[in-house]
Amino acid sequence: MTTARETVLGRIKDALALAPAPDTTVPRAYRTGRTLPDDERLALFTDRLVDYRATVHTCTADRTAQVVAEVLREHGARRIGVPAGLDPRWLDAYDGEVQQDSGDIPAPRLDALDGVLTASAVGCAETGTVFLDGSPDQGRRALSLVPDLHVCVVDLSTVEAGVPEAVARLEPRRPTTLISGPSATSDIELERVEGVHGPRTLAVVIRTDR
Amino acid sequence: MSSTFLGMPATPPRSPYGTGNLRGDRKFPEAAHDELRNEQLRRNLGRATRTIRAKRLDVTGELPDWEALREAGSAIKTDTMNRLPELLEQLEQKVTERGGTVHWARDGVEANEIVTRLVKATGSSDVIKVKSMATQEIGLNEHLESAGITPYETDLAELIVQLAHDKPSHILVPAIHRNRDEIRQIFLKEIPGVDPGLDNVPAHLAAAARAYLREKFMTTKVAVSGANFGIAETGTLAVVESEGNGRMCLTLPDTLITVMGIEKVLPRYRDLEVFLQLLPRSSTGERMNPYTSMWTGVTPGDGPQDFHLVLLDNGRTAALADRIGREALNCIRCSACLNVCPVYERAGGHAYGSTYPGPIGAVLTPQLAGMHAAKDDPNSSLPYASSLCGACFDACPVKIDIPSLLVELRHQNTEQSGTTAEKLAMKAAAAVMKHPKLFTAAQKGAGIGRVIGGRDGRISHLPPPFNGWSESRDTAAPPKQTFRSWLASAEGAATMRAAAGEYEKNRKQQKKEEEEK
């Protein structure tokens, strides 16, 4: 008996034989390999993040802990989760409770956290996008999803000008999440509303000198 | 039977008649007749599409290389279709290598059976669902319910539609036909334990949906999703969304079942750099959608450890066998064509009777499911549900020439339809117009129309099939003289001579003025 796989592949080959098409080369005349000076990337990235209602804080690397603590306090986060590989010094100024994540914590228990603090892999200035790739300082995907506040530390050196430059930095096999502002919907009269199932607040801490 | 055995290619079959959601129960004009009378619908759609059109133009206009991106997107999809067998086999191999299981489905019936079997194997009687056109197309929810499994739609708009026992009317915003007041009513009636003081503020409505679905996300063991892209090179799948319900479904359950049309494959990971720019800007008019999830098979310690990919044909190979029509397979489901379509804006998505409404639906639906002439198929009316204004072609991020596809499908329909009154009339018209003498005589005959014109030269009633036209439009009675008889007349000749004379006079005048200078 013919399997569905053989049948479908056979149909495709038949279709292509019935309606052969010339080979196509892909013109890639769009912008790639763009670079922008730090100040311009920072300005663009910030503008785009704010446009989508993320809160943005800029600091030098040595002030990370202070700024992180201020942001968490500002949002009333008394109990936060962090991935196992997060730089512990980022929490030096925070006086709340910290729960280090591990794979055996069931997702519903993450719901009890006030927020989560993670690093990030890549950024894209033109679209205001932060990319998480599941590295030890970013953790598993559930961690940055279930709590209602996500504080994300982004190094300006990882922020690329546009989408092609950012995608080029990704490692395809890693589970990757692109985040552009807080959770939102346009499902009611096509009007954008922030805050549905993902974190309703996204705070981005941009470090300018690492 | 395939070429493997016979050496002769066979035309692949359409989606089986009577299955899934690719056919309405009546033709477009009849369905539109009712929809057009729904004033609320007209207002909701007009408002929503106007908003989204402006946003899309803003964010596509700010990219200087938008046209180059469209060119690339179009070429990548065309290249994909040309190499579909090898790309699908590569995708299958990569997904399998990374711990996923790949299934193939000849049609919707088979895909439904596969998904149901997989869900049953987990022992769960509930599934959470990410908005997916493919599962909508095959009627998966209905099938799951018949097997005692409850599907929970988690996208806000899909939830609204599901709670209202309604049908989606838009690819991106399935509840676009509902306004905030209607949504409030639906929630008050259908969500157990909802705050009775819920008002119509969109943020509050979204919060009510969050509260309702939170528990489902935390407890349901199986999720079903579609896929926006599947990368052959790496086996990576991508889901583009806004609310985070996609992330929830793709991350929290133990088992994930993804149903993907075979045309959604892309050759290279790099190709995402094109589509992650084209898709969000064309669909919601955002520079980037809030969330995109990409995963490759199974990642230990992160997300579902049991992953299944169902590759769906369901008429796609039939479309692929059409040299012209196959371009519709390039669609990335952004819905920009719906938002700019004047017909969609008035008649709404339900009038198309298919999961795929609007301009792309009018070309995709008949190709996936056929236009069965013998059955007086409602799908045969879809290619005519367009004024061929071309706004869809301009808006399409992968440059699908929808107007030309519509004209092509109209042609296929007339070819299949045998002898009809319309065909006879068209033949007769062509027979007259190919002979200038007959044409001139017919023009004189048209002069008879002057008789039915009123004293003011207006004709206000015409017989069928033109009665719909004369319902709202006057028609001028034919003039006394055609252009050609005027041109041949003494008056015509004199007028043309005078016009040429004016040129000579002006030229002399000009010359004189120049000389005087």
Added chain:
Amino acid sequence: MRIGLFATCLGDTLFPEAVKSTAVLLARLGHDVVFPPGQTCCGQMHVNTGYQREPVPLVRNFADQFGDASIDAVVMPSGSCAGSVRHQHEIVAERYGDAALRAGVATVKAKTYELSELLVDVLDVEDVGAYFPHRVTYHPTCHSLRMLRVGDKPLKLLRAVDSIDLVELPEAESCCGFGGTFAVKNAETSTAMLQDKMRNIATTGAEVCTAGDSSCLMHIGGGLSRIRSGTRTLHLAQILSATRTSPYVPTEAVR
């Protein structure tokens, strides 16, 4: 320049004033206007309704009538007919024609223009010396706009008209709802589109709504007439051919 005038079947039979104006305008600009008498119809209605075999003789006739090398350019006061000649004739010839037809179609296609294209691109003129002291709004018909890409050429011509009061039409680029047999097969949806177009026209307070296609004007004008709106439709050529010495005089009832 020797210009072949294609009247279009609709223009020839029902809207001769638009064709007369085109002929007079081109003659006044010093061109030799020829009217091949064997011309009939471009076959657009057939192709757009799904018939490609039936219009083969029409496509052939068009190529025969205008193929002559002595004709430098072919003009027609219709964006949709020009679109048909430029985009659809080759589809018909490819599928149901012979080599001779394909060659003929390619020859005429290359020299076929809609009126505003001919004036601005080929004859390099924007001010045609017209005089039209009326309030006018312009509807850019879909096939002119999106199939031929005439862009703002008609507006350039209108802006140069002496004493014209040209007002912008809101949502100008939306289809009026005509679409040939669409207006018959889907009359109610077409009417809904027409009503929005008429509402936008009304906000301009224009005396005249103009366009480069008699078919769309027949639709819009038919609607405006039915509601006794007080705004009338007029082909672009009729505005461009009006002068101080021979000003525009209304002659028809509905259009």
